[in-house]
Amino acid sequence: xxxxxxxGVVLLAxxxxxxxxxxxxxxxxxxxxxxxxxxxxxPFDLAGLCSENIQRHITVRPQxxxxxxxxxxxxxxxxxxxxxxxxxxYCEYFPVSNGKRIETFxxxxxxxxxxxxxxxxxxxxxxxxARDGYLAAELAKPENLGVEVDKDLxxxxxxxxxxxxxxxxxxxxxxxxxxxxxxxxxxxxxxxxDPANKANAEKLKEACRGVKLTTSSAWTKAQELGARIPxxxxxxxxxxxxxxxxxxxxxxxxxxxxxxxxxxxxxxVVVRANDECGCTYNELPAELEGFLQGTWxxxxxxxxxxxxxxxEGSDYMQMTICDVPExxxxxxxxxxxxxxxxxxxxxxxxxxxxxxxxxxRAVEKAGSCSKATSAFCKEFTENAVH
Numbered sequence: 248x249x250x251x252x253x254x255g256v257v258l259l260a261x262x263x264x265x266x267x268x269x270x271x272x273x274x275x276x277x278x279x280x281x282x283x284x285x286x287x288x289x290p291f292d293l294a295g296l297c298s299e300n301i302q303r304h305i306t307v308r309p310q311x312x313x314x315x316x317x318x319x320x321x322x323x324x325x326x327x328x329x330x331x332x333x334x335x336x337y338c339e340y341f342p343v344s345n346g347k348r349i350e351t352f353x354x355x356x357x358x359x360x361x362x363x364x365x366x367x368x369x370x371x372x373x374x375x376x377a378r379d380g381y382l383a384a385e386l387a388k389p390e391n392l393g394v395e396v397d398k399d400l401x402x403x404x405x406x407x408x409x410x411x412x413x414x415x416x417x418x419x420x421x422x423x424x425x426x427x428x429x430x431x432x433x434x435x436x437x438x439x440x441d442p443a444n445k446a447n448a449e450k451l452k453e454a455c456r457g458v459k460l461t462t463s464s465a466w467t468k469a470q471e472l473g474a475r476i477p478x479x480x481x482x483x484x485x486x487x488x489x490x491x492x493x494x495x496x497x498x499x500x501x502x503x504x505x506x507x508x509x510x511x512x513x514x515x516v517v518v519r520a521n522d523e524c525g526c527t528y529n530e531l532p533a534e535l536e537g538f539l540q541g542t543w544x545x546x547x548x549x550x551x552x553x554x555x556x557x558x559e560g561s562d563y564m565q566m567t568i569c570d571v572p573e574x575x576x577x578x579x580x581x582x583x584x585x586x587x588x589x590x591x592x593x594x595x596x597x598x599x600x601x602x603x604x605x606x607x608r609a610v611e612k613a614g615s616c617s618k619a620t621s622a623f624c625k626e627f628t629e630n631a632v633h
Contacts, residue, residue, distance in 0.1 A: 260500060270567075273543065281316075285473055286504070286505050286506060287497065287505050287506075288457075289432075289456050289457045290428060290429055290432040290454065290494060290497065291432050291436055291455050291456040291457070291504055292456070293432075293494050293496075293497050294429075294432050294433045294435075294436035294437070294490055294494060295436055295440075295512055296505055296506060296511065297433075297489075297490050297493035297494055297496075297515070298436065298437070298440065298490060300493060300508065300511050300512055300515075301486065301489050301490060301493065301515070303320075303508070304316070304512060306321070306423075306543075307543060310628070311516065312623070312626040312627045313606050313626060313629065314608060314630065315537035315606075315608030315611060315630060315631070316516075316604050316605060316606055316607055316608065317512055317513050317516045317604070317605040317607060318543075318602050318603065318604050318605075319336060319365070319508040319509045319512050319602065319603055320336065320508055320598065320599050320600070320601065320602055320603070321334070321336055321338035321340065321365060321540065321598050321599075321601040321602065321603055322333055322336070322594045322595070322598025322599035322600075322601070323336060323339075323508075323594055324344060324506065324507075324508060324599065332405065333403070333404055333405065333590075334405065334408070334594075334598075335405055335407070335408070335504075335507060336370060336408075336507060336509050336603065337367055337369075337403070337408050337413065337510050337537070337538050337603055338365060338366070338367045338403075338408070338538070338540070338589065338598075338601070338603055339365070339366055339367075339403045339404065339405060339408060339497065340363060340364065340365045340366070340593045340597075340598055341363070341364060341400075341589075341590050341593065342355070342362070342363055342364075342571075342589035342590060342592070342593055343361075343362050343363075343364045343400070343601075344356045344359050344360075344361055344362075344390065344621055345358070345359045345394050346387065346392055346394040346395050346396040346397060347397055347400075348364075348397070349398055349445060349589065350394045350587075350588065350589060350590065351586065351587050351588070351589065352579045352580050352585070352586045352587075352589060353580075353586075355589075359394075360464075360570060360571075361570075361571040361576055361595050362392070362515070362569060362570055362571060363568075363569040363571065363592070363593035363596065363598075364392075364400065364566070364567070364568055365540060365553075365566065365567040365568075365569070365571075365593075365598070365601055366400070366401060366402065366403060366537070366565065366566050366567075366598070367403070367538045367539070367540055367565045367566075367603060368382070368401055368402045368403060368536055368537045368565045368566065369402065369403060369408065369409050369410040369412050369413075369536060369537050370402055370403045370405065370406070370408050370409040370410075371409040372402055372410070372536050372537065372603065374394075377404075378401075378536075379398040379399070379401045379402055379489060380398045382398075382401045382558065382563075382566070383396045383397065383398035383400070383401055384396075385556065385557065385558045385559070385563075386400075386401070386556055386566070388557070390557045391556050391557055391568060392568065403537075407504065410531050410533075410535070413513075413531055413538075413605070414530040414531050415501050415519075415611075416499070416501075416510060416513055416514065417513065417517050417528050417530075417531075417607075418501060418540075419460065419499035419500045419501055419503070420495065420499065420513065420514045420517035420518050420521065421517060421518075421521045421527060421528065422500060423427055423495045423498055423500075423514075423518060424498075425491075425498055425522070426491075426494075426495075427460075428459060428460050428461050428463050428623065429491055429494045429495070429497075429498075430458055430459070430491050431455075431460035431466055431469065431476070432494070433473070433487055433490040433491045433494060434469075434475060434476050434477075434487060435451055435454070435455035435469045435474040436451075436455070436462065436490070437483065437486065437490065438451055438469075438472070438474040438585070439452055439455075440453035441473070442475040444472075446475040447472045447473050450472050451469065451472045451473065451474060454468050454469050454472055455469050455474070471581065472612060479621070479622075481532075482621075485622065485623065487516045488519065488623065489515055489519070492514065492515045492516075492518040492519045492522075493511045493512070493514060493515035493518075495514050495515075495518045496510050496511045496514040496515075499514065502509075509603070513605060517607070519623055519627075520607070520616065520624075520627055522614045523618065523621050523624050524617070524618045524619070524621075524623070524624040524627055524628050525615055525616060525617045526611060526612075526615050526616040526617045526627075526628075526631070527611075527612045527615040528607060528610045528611055528612060529610045529611075529612060530595075530610070531610060532610070535606070535609075536565055537564075537565035538565070538603040538604060538605050538608070539564045539565070539603065539604045540565065540566075540567050540582055540601055540602070540603060540604075541556075541564075541602050541604060542600055542602055543600070543602050546602075546604050549567055549569075549601065550569070550595070550597055550600040550601060552569050552570050552571075552572065553567050553568065553569040553570075553597060553601070554567070554568055554569075554570075555567055555568075556568055557624065567601060569593070569596075569597040570626050571592075571596075575596075579592065600624075608630070608631075608632065611631065611632045612632070613633060614633055615632075616628040616631035616632070
């Protein structure tokens with residue numbers, strides 16, 4: 248099948264990835280892990296979330312543009328429930344002992360290995376559960392977990408961790424219209440975050456947050472405090488364009504989740520690729536059972552202590568097993584952050600270094616990326632599908 252071959256080509260290309268990893272975030276307290284964050288209350292707040300996300304991905308940006316992919320960490324951001332939810336980044340994870348999901352250290356069999364299991368198998372990978380049973384049987388083999396595995400662990404359960412949700416996100420990102428208010432809110436936020444304009448930071452926030460900057464008086468006030476739309480070629484232009492595109496996640500037809508690592512970043516890349524370069528995309532194919540797991544430095548690698556699950560003897564890119572070192576296991580029982588919430592440990596210890604890749608290039612419509620006038624498009628279309 249043509250789509251399957253396209254994905255194979257993209258997977259081979261991933262082996263060339265070699266970039267500096269974004270800085271990992273430190274462990275968060277269990278209290279922070281047990282709260283699902285609110286969406287941004289205003290476009291100004293959303294610009295702030297987008298700015299954080301853009302900085303998180305700044306070192307992988309050149310490789311993303313060259314390869315036509317989008318990448319983000321599996322681990323959840325601070326404030327996402329790490330105990331009652333299995334994960335919200337098209338990737339779910341949890342501790343396992345004797346082939347079963349556990350929550351606390353007390354539930355772990357002291358005579359059995361303790362592992363963190365990561366799955367990016369789509370919630371809607373198949374209509375029936377035959378695939379779940381098959382993959383669970385593969386996981387039970389000695390080279391994987393080596394014990395009978397609950398098939399309920401295989402596919403993701405989160406309502407938006409699905410192929411359908413990802414396809415809808417891409418389609419909505421192609422259809423979203425430009426917002427003048429978002430453009431100005433992004434400019435206002437970036438001016439407030441500029442160290443050279445520190446004296447006006449709070450004044451800019453007050454002038455822009457919750458205010459419609461489409462009115463001339465409001466925008467003039469923001470401009471007087473240092474907000475401005477940069478011109479193409481200026482140093483701040485690409486950051487501003489990325490921020491505006493990312494903010495589109497708040498206006499998608501079927502909604503996007505702005506505090507996720509994934510949704511805003513996918514939206515950012517697709518909006519710019521479509522709006523500036525003309526790129527259009529097909530739906531994600533059935534051959535792709537989930538987004539691909541790797542690291543920041545290589546899509547073919549995994550963090551130390553982790554290995555890919557083997558399916559019929561071959562590496563399976565959507566399931567990862569990470570072994571908890573004995574030296575760390577002995578400390579978990581008395582660790583106040585993790586003893587009652589081992590999932591938070593999996594998130595902090597491995598999840599932020601396991602990176603998902605969405606192969607946009609594999610579903611790019613041939614010949615659609617036809618514009619290469621902007622700096623962004625010159626990079627993004629260099630290896631476009633013709």
